[in-house]
Amino acid sequence: MKPRVRFAPSPTGFLHIGGARTALFNWLYARHTGGTFVLRIEDTDTARNTQAAVDVILDGLRWLGLNWDEGPLTSDATGPSKGNLGPYFQSQRKANYRARVEALLSRGLAYEDEGAIKFKMTREPIVIHDLVVGDVERKLTDREEMDPDFVIVRSDGEPVFHLVNVIDDLEMNITHVIRGEDHLSNTAKHIALFKAFGVEPPKYAHIPLILNKDGSKMSKRDQGALMNVYMEGGYLPEAVLNYLCLLSWSPKDNREKLPLSEVVERFDLPQILRANARFDHDKLLWLQGEYARELGSDRFYELCVHALGKGGFDTNRFPIEYVKAALDTCKGKIRLFTELPAYAGFYFTDSFEYNPDGVKKDFTPENKPRLQKLRDAIASTEPFVAAGLEATLKRVAGELGVKAGVLVHPTRLACTGNAAGPSLYHLLEVLGREKVLQRIDRALTTF
RNA sequence: GACCCUAUGGUCUAGCGGUUAGGACACUGCCCUUUCACGGCGGUAGCUCGGGUUCGAUUCCCGAUAGGGUCGCCA
Numbered sequence: 001m002k003p004r005v006r007f008a009p010s011p012t013g014f015l016h017i018g019g020a021r022t023a024l025f026n027w028l029y030a031r032h033t034g035g036t037f038v039l040r041i042e043d044t045d046t047a048r049n050t051q052a053a054v055d056v057i058l059d060g061l062r063w064l065g066l067n068w069d070e071g072p073l074t075s076d077a078t079g080p081s082k083g084n085l086g087p088y089f090q091s092q093r094k095a096n097y098r099a100r101v102e103a104l105l106s107r108g109l110a111y112e113d114e115g116a117i118k119f120k121m122t123r124e125p126i127v128i129h130d131l132v133v134g135d136v137e138r139k140l141t142d143r144e145e146m147d148p149d150f151v152i153v154r155s156d157g158e159p160v161f162h163l164v165n166v167i168d169d170l171e172m173n174i175t176h177v178i179r180g181e182d183h184l185s186n187t188a189k190h191i192a193l194f195k196a197f198g199v200e201p202p203k204y205a206h207i208p209l210i211l212n213k214d215g216s217k218m219s220k221r222d223q224g225a226l227m228n229v230y231m232e233g234g235y236l237p238e239a240v241l242n243y244l245c246l247l248s249w250s251p252k253d254n255r256e257k258l259p260l261s262e263v264v265e266r267f268d269l270p271q272i273l274r275a276n277a278r279f280d281h282d283k284l285l286w287l288q289g290e291y292a293r294e295l296g297s298d299r300f301y302e303l304c305v306h307a308l309g310k311g312g313f314d315t316n317r318f319p320i321e322y323v324k325a326a327l328d329t330c331k332g333k334i335r336l337f338t339e340l341p342a343y344a345g346f347y348f349t350d351s352f353e354y355n356p357d358g359v360k361k362d363f364t365p366e367n368k369p370r371l372q373k374l375r376d377a378i379a380s381t382e383p384f385v386a387a388g389l390e391a392t393l394k395r396v397a398g399e400l401g402v403k404a405g406v407l408v409h410p411t412r413l414a415c416t417g418n419a420a421g422p423s424l425y426h427l428l429e430v431l432g433r434e435k436v437l438q439r440i441d442r443a444l445t446t447f
Numbered sequence: 448g449a450c451c452c453u454a455u456g457g458u459c460u461a462g463c464g465g466u467u468a469g470g471a472c473a474c475u476g477c478c479c480u481u482u483c484a485c486g487g488c489g490g491u492a493g494c495u496c497g498g499g500u501u502c503g504a505u506u507c508c509c510g511a512u513a514g515g516g517u518c519g520c521c522a
Contacts, residue, residue, distance in 0.1 A: 048521090114520090115520085138517095139449090140518090141450045141517080155520060160520070161521070161522045180516090182516055182517075184516070185450070185452090185517035186518090188451095209516075247459070250459085253461085254461070255470085275515090276516090277459065280472065282458080282473055283473080286471085403481090406481095409481075425481080
């Protein structure tokens, strides 16, 4: 029988990076084994759950490319889904829960207590055969010793997580439960529940948690904890995915950057590490840069145009060839697309501020005549292309008896407002003679 | 408080009784270079501690310590 795994988030309005990693590991295992990846929405908390919150989860998984074989097609709990074992929203499965609870009640495995229904938990230690952690004997804690039974239906009639999670895994024929290690201690309860229902529990694989760089628990408020930061922050999903694969899993051959298809091929449960991993944003950024550099042109343009648009630059007002030429000078230079407006905005507006430090350093009295001389030489450079412009600049520098850099910096500042950026000669070529001369002339009037 | 998991540089990791403890990110020196970035060549930095087992422990066992998790009518 092929494995059936599931990702079962509750719609809280956020998709946590840890949740995304859990989804990823489930997805990887399903794809590796040719099994089925089920998405189930645990929306039992009617007070908190909204359709918009479900969209956050669906959008996040889609952005990452973690497609599910069974589960909802839309965020509408009563809407369409794929798969034969739905509904895939817990809010639509209440009849199942009621029937299961009745069965427990009638067999004396559960009882009513102050309006709630409690499950008669075994008093014996339970051994969890975990595929990642190994055999774990879970004894009762001191509080559990006093009352090992736990509530499965609240006094308001709503079933609780432990119950519905188990019933759904059972009824959806889930074979492997791959989830965060925060559930390891709870697993004894789940196993007892499965046994009470007369079925063998699924295999468990508890994966380590993702902590902050300093080792503290990552909460929603922590930097980088939520998926939307990456979706909106100019990240590439392949970079995020690759980075997530490297936390608690390793290809073991000293490679860091590897395509998802290869991870799918090599991924398996037993080789997942046991220790919690810390989230290193710098390393993610590095991978992001690696992937950004080798992006295909069309996708690169698309992402750039989108980022520039968000930064207030309407590239549609410029000829497509100009836009492409401008963006080509940025390829391989930026990591995050959100950097682009500041990095390349000068291509798309004439009104930009000069970098103050650059002004101090480069717009100096002795540089003014130099820039003037270069301006005149540029005015007659023919054709107006990078190689010729470079030759012109170096010739003028030679005539002035200064290094090229002396001319390069004021020119860059005059034409872009920035102290760093794309290759100067190439950006001049893209801007064209008219704009370059205008910008140098304008700069010359400021100092 | 009880129970559970974990422990290799700052971070992610390779290692599975004998290695000059390997790689990556970050940091840093030099080179390349108009800037930035990339790239190339170096550098700093590590087996938590204490007991065992063994001819020999980073590696196996026990304990301590530290970190994380759970013990809810949250999920």
